[in-house]
Amino acid sequence: MPSIPAPQPQAESLRSELHGRGQRLTPQRQRVLALFERIGEGSHLSAEEVHQRLLRAEERVSLATVYRTLRLLSSMELLRELELPEGGRRFELATGGDHRDHHHLVCVRCGHTEEFESQAVISAGEQAAGRHGFRLLECVLNVRALCPSCAAAEVS
Amino acid sequence: MPSIPAPQPQAESLRSELHGRGQRLTPQRQRVLALFERIGEGSHLSAEEVHQRLLRAEERVSLATVYRTLRLLSSMELLRELELPEGGRRFELATGGDHRDHHHLVCVRCGHTEEFESQAVISAGEQAAGRHGFRLLECVLNVRALCPSCAAAEVS
DNA sequence: CTATGTGCAAACTATTTGCAATTAG
């Protein structure tokens, strides 16, 4: 029956945020954001992966527009850009609150990553920022490591 | 008088480390490593910057060789590759000991960076690694922030 | 309608690689 797809729950707030900047809500922008909402908060995607997944979902968005949209949504704080050591830029859904601690355990051999949180790290970041007179925005700890199976494989 | 330049103090150990792998000590490799020793531990350089500085010092090394050498010296743990958020790969001199904590306060506006150390961060990294069964290699905290002058400029 | 956004292809930047000439050992 519903031949007109129901507007996404978040579409309206996105629309008004865009309008505030004199910008438009396009299907492409909705598709990119919807993709990140579909896969949930913990998952990191590169521009290329976003493009591929949208193609697979029959949602055609050009790669150039994917890049433009990722930058736009990040500047709106709807996405967050990660800085993982290996591999290019990746993005994930930015959750509401001040979820600014955001740490990764990365296996340098197979690339497997685990996320974790740590209040101790935030405090250390805040102290360091304070000591130098900086205003903290976000802090990210990357732990380069070997995952259990890769550690086992490293006979050496 | 000294028409034959004296061999660098570290040249011999570098030579033997290379020989162990069936590799050679070339002037290019010495020049790149000597540059990092000249500028000291705290300074980060990109491949392009290494190339430029060597040119300025009349020490011609092709950019391709700079890339190859940075990779080689990093694999020998004489250099360490950083993962700073903005800008490409950068390298710095790797100091002897297990100097594996290595943190940056980066101004996201002007790019100015300060380094700091923190035992608390190391502990947090070790705990997280232990919890997931990973073997920790190195941990790097990046604090994205605004430096005092950029924070002041952000009138908003 | 018209300013904003999109798709495409070309442009760029950063990095890697093939290969002939050079050189450390």
Add this chain to the structure above:
DNA sequence: CTAATTGCAAATAGTTTGCACATAG
């Protein structure tokens, strides 16, 4: 000598941009 290394130029990967056409509002 000869295998390793270099320099050059061409190749590649990731990202950005100019421009004509499409479209949200």
